[in-house]
Amino acid sequence: MELGEPQVLDALGVLMGVSACVTFVILQKLETSYGRYCPPKIRWGLPARLAWGLQEMPSLLLPLLEWVRFGDQLRQPNALLMAMFAIHYTQRTLIYPLLIRGGKPTPLSTFLMAFMFCIYNGYLQSRYLSLTEYPDHWTTQPHFLAGSSLWLVGMVINIHSDHILRSLRESTETGYRIPRGGLFEYVTAANYFGEIVEWLGFALAGWSIQSSAFALFTFCILLRRAEHHHRWYLKKFKDYPKSRKIIFPFIY
Template identity: 45%
Template sequence: MECQHAAVGALSWALLLGGAAYLLRQTRIPARYGRYVVAGARSCPARLGWFLQEVPGLLVPLLLLLTGDRTGSSGDWTGSTGDRTGRTLLLCTFVLHYFHRSLIYAFLTRGRAIPLTIVLAATTFCSLNGFLQGHHLLHCARFQHTWLRDARLAAGFLLFVVGMIINLHSDHILRGLRRPGETVYRIPRGGMFEFVSGANFLGEILEWGGYALASWSLPATAFAFFTACSIGPRAYQHHRDYQQRFGDYPRHRKALIPFIL
């Protein structure tokens, strides 16, 4: 399988431009799911919806790994130790996130039903991005033998781990706000929610920012940028919604970045 640099570049730029366009759209209209869903929209249960839209991020890279030519010139898995280890670690971080999202988070969630249009759009995105990240790491990315000692790799993985811990803990707090079957909203407290309204979003942005730093590549950077553009505004929308719902909402909390924004 040839390394299609043109396809990788095109998909990466599509994420960059798409992220910017989505950011502009969300400044006017919030994404219509969760608390912003439009009444009467055709939907599927939250657990099924999350599973369907997130599982391509897990399966597509694994299929590329299992079916790709790992011995040819483009998919050479026999490079230097730094090259093999670097690509393996990055692929594992990407797959780990989507393993949790599709097989753990999806079956623990107590969220509202998800509109089918949102599920379809998210499934398409996760499929294309899963291909982009998996193909790039398996067939295009190359790391020098010194990469394992590079500060960017260490800082990137540390940021990814910190972000994932924040994300998991914040999701746990949000699930605890509702009993099974409830759809009420309560003020989240504890963890990073003491500082920002979108603690779960902050965690995920940090995850993919760390992934991009460790990878130091256009595809990973494009994905991190798209993530920030898609869920960053949602943190602000949630922040404003909390302020409108609850008269006693903590005034010191920011939307996404502690003490700043």
């Protein structure tokens, strides 16, 4: 039996979910090189600002392309969900890179993996939201209201936490300090916590295999990175607050 595009999108969503679980297990033993964990000299790398802007770009351009093609046909729930996705990647693609201070070069391999993921996920989310017809009353459902609220709260936490991290150093500095303020008083990876909350809200509002797979993938990757950061801070700073959890306030 030949599969239609909706069935293919479901299969791609399931594949992303399975890949998230596999990656979660692999990262327990293998830590990838990025940021502070990169070797002093990188043979093949891109400047941090350029790498961030380019690697996130597909997740902005693909929804915009779908909007140009089908925007006048999108129901209100579809348009709102696509806007949520595009707003995040507008900030990540066009604003966040310009605010980076003293970022280390990004290894080419790390950049390519992120770029390919953004192509995959950008297509998956935007195409699903173009094809699926959400009912008009979807935006009044409790899970959409709760999810969109979580998405907004998570995005604010993520952006504010990134601001705190940038403020730790002057434009000419390259060292590291202990983050203070905001949710950093409770967890090591406040910025990651915000992003997990953001995409959990998106998944709750969209209520689909595709959005849920993305939220799961985000959780698996960022949880492992948060654990990596937490170990690094404890090792580097003897006065690092022992009461701080890794990523979830008061829990873990």
